[in-house]
Amino acid sequence: MLFRTVSRLPLLVLLALLCACSKPSQNAAADPNGEEIDPYQNLTFQFASAVAAPDQQDRWDTVQYVKFEPAVRGKFKWNSDRELVFSPSTPFRPSTTFTARLRPEALPADKRGTTLPEDRAKFHTPYLQMQEPQAFWGRSAQAAGTAEMRVELPFNYSVRPADVQPLLRVTQDGQPVAFEVTGTEPGATVRVALNQQVRPGSPLTVALAQGLRAVGSDQASTADYEKQIQVPDPQALEVRSVAGSLQSADPAITILTNQPVTTAELRSALTVSPTVAFETQELESGFVLKGGFEVGKSYQVSLRQGLRGGLGGQLAEDFTQTVSFSDERPTIQFASADKALYLDALGSRNLGVRINEVAQVKVTIAKVYANNIQQLLRAGTEYGYPEYSEDEGGGEEESEDGEYVDRSYQYYDVENLGNVLSERTYSVAGLGKEQGLRLLNLSLKDLEFTGGLKGLYIVKVQDTERQWLQVSKLVAVSDIGLIVKQGKAGSTLVFANSIRSAKPLGGVAVRFVSTNNQVIGTGTTNGDGVAKFDTTAANGRFKLGLVMAQQGSDFTFLDLSRSRVETSRFEVGGLQSNAARYQAFLYGDRDLYRPGDTIQTNTVVRTEDWQSPAARLPVKIRLLLPTGKEYASLRKELSAAGSFEARFILPPSVMTGLYTLEVLTGNDVLLTSRQVSVEEFIPDRMKVTVKTDRAVAKPGQTIAAQILAQNLFGPPAADRKFEVEFSLKEKTFAPKNYADYSFSLNSGARRRGSYGSLVSAPLADRFENTVREGTTDAAGRGTATYEIPDYTDLGTLEGAAFTTVFDETGRPVNRLATFEVQTQAVLFGIRRQAELVSTGQKLPVQLAALSPAGQPVEATAQVTIVRLLWETVIERQGGRYIYNSQQREQVVLNRTVPVYAGANTDANLGFVPAYSGEYEVRVYRPGASTFVAQRVYAYGDGDTQSNSFEVSNEGEVTIEADKEKYQPGETAQLLLKTPFPGRVL
Structure with missing residues (x-):
């Protein structure tokens, strides 16, 4: 046993040495700028001993316990007696190193020796980094109709494209590739367009030198970045990424590809499970799905094999990926x-x-x-x-007590x-x-x-x-709704109405406040809810800027600078007044004179209430030369009827050009003016009249133009050559009581436009002019005939016989006669509606069938609704890919509808647009090739939300009169059409 133990001692010593050596190595690798934090997080400070009293805990406080450099605004909260939380009012500055220092003066006297934890004395937000770049094919912004390679450079912060340009280098096989940074606005993604062709299969090298700063940071990057990316094959469609995100707080799925994809191709190849209603929005290299997605759920997005991209590339195999929205930022x-x-x-x-x-x-x-x-x-x-900007140090402000x-x-x-x-x-x-x-x-x-x-x-x-x-x-x-109308003369009208009931509010106290915040007038609305104020009276130095209104506890205001209605698109000019308060009407015997003629004029003067001024009121009339200088001036006096006559003699040597007649009061207030021409001209030597034998004709009939030529002060113009050019053109059909209907015909044919795209061919392409020649007989008469072609379903045509008769010197004299050609017995019309409609809602279609005379008739109409789709085909020409856009029509409804006489017919099609896009409603006689069309654009509710459009504070009111002209003393009946129920002022 002892041997075994001793034999293992060298191993234990070696492990101890390795551990001892590894610790200094880890410390050397540690970031000298401290721990990395998220820009959006709160900071937590853990103290070794109790610091905060119980009454300081569990509430947000503005006392500055910790001072940051650079400064960060925010609030503090003690979660416990030794845990302090700091929540910034704005996210921490990007790519920035912060230092924190505990402020002893903010702590209790017995706790001022407390120090911050070492891991919180210095910290930094994530450094600026370039993530994996991606390449794709997109539409060229320089050469219309071509494709170009683009590279996306994603960063973890927003950067300025202008800062990226000098630090970026793109190469392929060691050779530099010309590029241009697109866009000028800062963003987290910088797009680069390559200005020369690159070879698929050979990688691109993207190098970014150090020195780039993120927006809001003064700390530049200290590392060079170099990434390699593959050039995608334009013949293969690839999915780059699929991601879920919240766009304006609504869930959306973004699918990025290596080339554009059209919504028409996606319709049959894209599925989402579980099934939800969504709309597709195209991007330059992919598409976005918006609709009924819910946060917290996962969805499976699938693309079927064979999906074709804008460059012709196809998806090689089925693609499926799961997307969720659960990890979104609050x-x-x-x-x-x-x-x-x-x-x-x-x-x-x-x-x-x-x-x-x-x-x-x-x-x-x-x-x-x-x-x-x-x-x-x-x-x-x-x-x-x-x-924070680079020039600001954070703007920290604190009071004397450190708050x-x-x-x-x-x-x-x-x-x-x-x-x-x-x-x-x-x-x-x-x-x-x-x-x-x-x-x-x-x-x-x-x-x-x-x-x-x-x-x-x-x-x-x-x-x-x-x-x-x-x-x-x-x-x-407030329930007080205000409308303020200002006149040019300084008069201001205020209308006060209830927002809920639209009824006028009387007894509302109104204050008029100037732009320099002074009350310049007061008033009270009458029983009609109207208050009037003259801003010019003793208030020349003030300009009205705000109107305040109060009734009891209810208070409201209207800021004129923010609520002004732009009237330039409306006809609001009306009658212009002048300082003299007179209106004058000036007329003469003709508008064209020759040198040596006499200009005869008559002038009628009236007051603004259409009364005759006092007799013998002095006035002046003067004639101005084309150069603007005064040629002659006459002093006149009004008659008892309020009028006067004047004449100016033009000498034979007077200059030619456009003269101006002006009428002024005795103290030179201009009342009216009129222009006349003085020109040298030779009158015609003969009189020519031409008329057709019938005013209304039908296809297949013959029209005869009858000519009569007479010498002035002489015999008939016999043996004079003449030419008659017959022509046809489409005549506008505008029947009375159908002003909100469209009867314009579409030819149904298509032709190549100026840019090579197919456009609708006008009806004029079908008409050809015909010329007839002849000579007048001994009585100065001549006849030219024209057989009307067998046109059908072209509406009402206007024919013209343009006649030219030559006198004995060869000088032409021209005259014109017109006639009407009716190519169909029934003319169909569609009632105009809003161009923007909602998907998921019924599309209303109202029809009318009229005779050429404008009378309602019964007829059967064919109604077709087509969806207009655009397909882009890219062809390779001269080493570049050229876009060729083609329009395709998809018939979504085709039905025969009876149209009744005497009433507007609701087609009752029951059609509900299912997809966003452009639709066209066509109405025509069954079997006809021409049609009347009305285009609408359907927009899905899933594509927008309530704040996608600014609230409109304008409502257009249409005024229709019962007659076109009135005689003095007659009563005009006016019909006012409003966009919503309410009260008309």
Whole structure:
């Protein structure tokens, strides 16, 4: 036994030496910058002995127990007497080394000798690293219709593409490859487009030199990165990655491939299990699935063998991968956009919030007082804590007692503009839920709605454990809806109506506040809910910026700069007034004169209420040369009827061009103007008239153009040559009472466009002009005939007989006669509807059948609905891949529908778009090749959510009159069509 024991001693000594040697080696390999932490985590400090008193525990505190360098804002909480937790208000700066120092002055006097744990004295966030790059084929941004190789460089932080460009080098077989970094916005993925051809099968080497900084970090990378990637074969479709994520708080699956894939190809090759409704959105190298996916569940995504990519490559074998959304980062987001500001006080007062992976939230409600609203709104869109920049050291601020200045409302500045009303903690599971949203109810009591101090509310929702996870929203709780109309002269009208009932609110106190926050006027709405204020009266130095309204406990406001309606697309000009308050109408005997002629004019002047001005009112009329200089000026006086006459003699030597006549008051206020032309011209030597033997014709009939030529002041123009060119074109069919219907015909034929793509051929391609020649007889008459081709189903055509008769000198005299050709007995129309419709909802189609005279008739129509799909085929030309896009039509419905006379017919097709995309509804006579079409774009609810679009504060009102023209004294009946029920002002 002793021998065996002694024989093992050398082995034990060797193991001891190895252990002793390994320990210094591990210490040498340790990071001198300390432990690595996640930018989004809380920090926990464990002390060896008790530090905190019982009354300091289990509550968040702004006392700065630990000082960080660079500075980090946040709050502290003692979980126990020796465990301190720090929660940052914003994530820790990326790729940054931090040092922590315990502040003894923040501790009790008997605990000031306590020191921080060694593992927390120095730490760092993950260093900037380039992850595995990937190559794929995409559409070229430089040469349209071509494909190019692209490389994605993923980083663990956002970087600036401009910083990557000088540090990056791409080679193949040792030779440099020209490239260009695409995009300018910082991001975690930088895309590089290769500007020259690369060989599949030979790897690319991507080298990134040290010196790159992440956005928000001042610490540059200290290591060189070099990665090799394979160039994908364009003839083989490969799946690069499949990942689940939350996009705007909605689950989505992203599938990346090595070349583009169209949704048309995916329809039959893609399956998801368990089955859910989803929509597909194409990416430059893959696609995204959005729809009814749920967080916490796993889904199996499968692609069948044979799936074809945009380059023609095929998937070699079936592909299946499981995706889940359980490991997503926690998020909090309001459902409504920032522009949605007003909440009806008489409603349920619920705010929708999307909350994921958060157990408890703290809801803080603050009030900004009325006199500070403008200051709050002018702060812009920044709110919360600002991102650190390279020039800022963190912006740490502390008071004399060592406490942080709480900047949780830095954007809103509640401390200086208002007060916090309430702070409550809610369990997310206990909040109401509807359509995937958590409902946060605002109590009138918590809002101090009946209190005397009024204002705007700020609602902040914050994770109780992660101070940086927070979102804020401006909310105005009121039932008073305001509409403000400002006139150019300074008059302002305020309309107050109930948001809930749209009824006018009388007795509402209105205050008008200037842009420099001064109350420049007050008023009260009358029984119609209208208050008027003249901003020009004694307020020349002030500009109206805000309107406040209060009725009892209800208070609201309207900021004019944020709520202005853009009117440039509407005809809102109307009659323009002038300083004299007169309107004038100027007319003459003609618009064209020759040198030596006399210009005769007459002017009628009226007041703005259409009364005649006082007799003998002095006025002036002047004639301006084409150069703008005054040629002549006359002083006149109005007659008892409020009019005057004037004439200007043009000498034979006067310059030619466009002259301007202006009418002014005696003190030079311009009332109206008119332009006339002075030109040298030779009158025609003969008079030519032409007319057709019938005004309306049908295909197959003959049209005769009858010509009569007469010499002016002489005998008939006998033996004069003439030419008649017959032409046809499509005539717009616009029957009365059917203004919201479309009757435009589509030829049904296609042709190559200017860029090689197939486009719809116009009807004009079917028409050819025909020329007839002849000579007038002794009576100056001539006839030219034209046989109308046997056209069918082309609607109503407008024919023209363009006639040219030559006088004895060969000078032409032109005249035109028109006629109508009816190619079909019944014209079908489709009622126009919104271009954007929802998937999963019935598509309404209303039809009309009219005679060429515009009268309703009974007929049978063929209705076809097609889905328009685009397929991209790539061809190899000259060493590059060229895209060739082709449109394919998929018929999804084809049905015969009776159309009745005397009423608009609902086709009652029962068609519900199942997929997002472009659809076309076609109506035509059974057997016809032409059709009337209406295009719509169906958009799936799964592709968006309630805050994907800004809330619109505009509603377009259509006004229709019962007559086109009215006589003085008649009454006009106007029909106002509104987008929703309410009150028209």
